[in-house]
Amino acid sequence: MVAPHVSSPECDPPVLAAAKAELRRRLMAGRAHPAGAAHAHETLSRRMLGCVRDAVPAGAAVAAVWPLPGEIDLRALCARLHDHGYQVLLPETPPRGQPLRFRLWHPGARMVPGRFRTAHPDGPAARPDFVFVPLLAFDRRGFRLGYGGGYYDRTLADLSPVPAMGYGLAAQEVPEVPTGRHDIPLPVVVTERETIRCGA
Numbered sequence: 001m002v003a004p005h006v007s008s009p010e011c012d013p014p015v016l017a018a019a020k021a022e023l024r025r026r027l028m029a030g031r032a033h034p035a036g037a038a039h040a041h042e043t044l045s046r047r048m049l050g051c052v053r054d055a056v057p058a059g060a061a062v063a064a065v066w067p068l069p070g071e072i073d074l075r076a077l078c079a080r081l082h083d084h085g086y087q088v089l090l091p092e093t094p095p096r097g098q099p100l101r102f103r104l105w106h107p108g109a110r111m112v113p114g115r116f117r118t119a120h121p122d123g124p125a126a127r128p129d130f131v132f133v134p135l136l137a138f139d140r141r142g143f144r145l146g147y148g149g150g151y152y153d154r155t156l157a158d159l160s161p162v163p164a165m166g167y168g169l170a171a172q173e174v175p176e177v178p179t180g181r182h183d184i185p186l187p188v189v190v191t192e193r194e195t196i197r198c199g200a
């Protein structure tokens with residue numbers, strides 16, 4: 001049996017885990033959508049469509065997410081991607097410690113409730129050619145903070161070298177996301193204001 005104060009090399013050390021948890025709390029508490037949010041979301045969604053069209057041809061499989069409460073809602077983007085001939089994939093959330101699985105979505109697809117209040121389509125599993133990565137916070141180096149499942153780090157490590165792009169509102173930028181050995185920086189983060197080539 002492992003003593004409770006000994007963290008496994010799989011996990012972030014306690015000080016780092018606490019710093020991430022604190023930032024997570026702060027960002028979730030401050031997530032009320034200010035005036036102009038609808039316009040910012042629409043602008044972001046259009047920019048995201050442009051990013052996909054620049055990166056992969058129609059027919060490619062693009063992974064998005066189905067919104068959790070308080071998050072940016074990508075449902076209109078999913079419909080637009082479908083209309084432009086892309087295959088739209090959404091993640092199914094497996095037990096902690098496993099990478100996400102992606103399933104094919106189409107407008108009107110039946111959504112099945114999953115872990116942590118997520119929902120996924122009941123379509124066939126598929127491998128994405130391009131992945132949009134949700135985040136609570138990001139920095140200019142491309143590091144992100146999510147809900148703490150470690151799902152995207154594991155998924156991107158698994159799918160590497162798939163093109164991946166973080167997306168969020170400019171207000172979600174922080175000077176420095178606390179990071180550990182498993183955190184993989186994103187090459188690009190798109191906001192309603194700019195497309196940030198990280199580390200560039």
Ligand SMILES: Nc1nc2c(c(=O)[nH]1)N(C=O)[C@@H](CNc1ccc(C(=O)N[C@@H](CCC(=O)O)C(=O)O)cc1)CN2
Binds near residue numbers: 116
């Ligand atoms: N829309 C969306 N879907 C997604 C993600 C995401 O960030 N956004 N994920 C990104 O990895 C995966 C799900 N990851 C998650 C990991 C942990 C928790 C979680 O611990 N939730 C807590 C409470 C969080 C809160 O306070 O709201 C819980 O449900 O108890 C939720 C989602 C896959 N699907």
Ligand SMILES: Nc1ncnc2c1ncn2[C@@H]1O[C@H](COP(=O)(O)OP(=O)(O)OP(=O)(O)O)[C@@H](O)[C@H]1O
Binds near residue numbers: 011
């Ligand atoms: N590839 C990996 N292999 C092993 N452990 C990992 C891996 N990626 C992340 N972890 C561990 O998972 C835990 C959660 O990671 P982290 O806090 O970075 O999640 P997150 O990026 O906020 O969540 P998510 O990706 O689900 O939105 C940490 O203890 C981290 O060290």
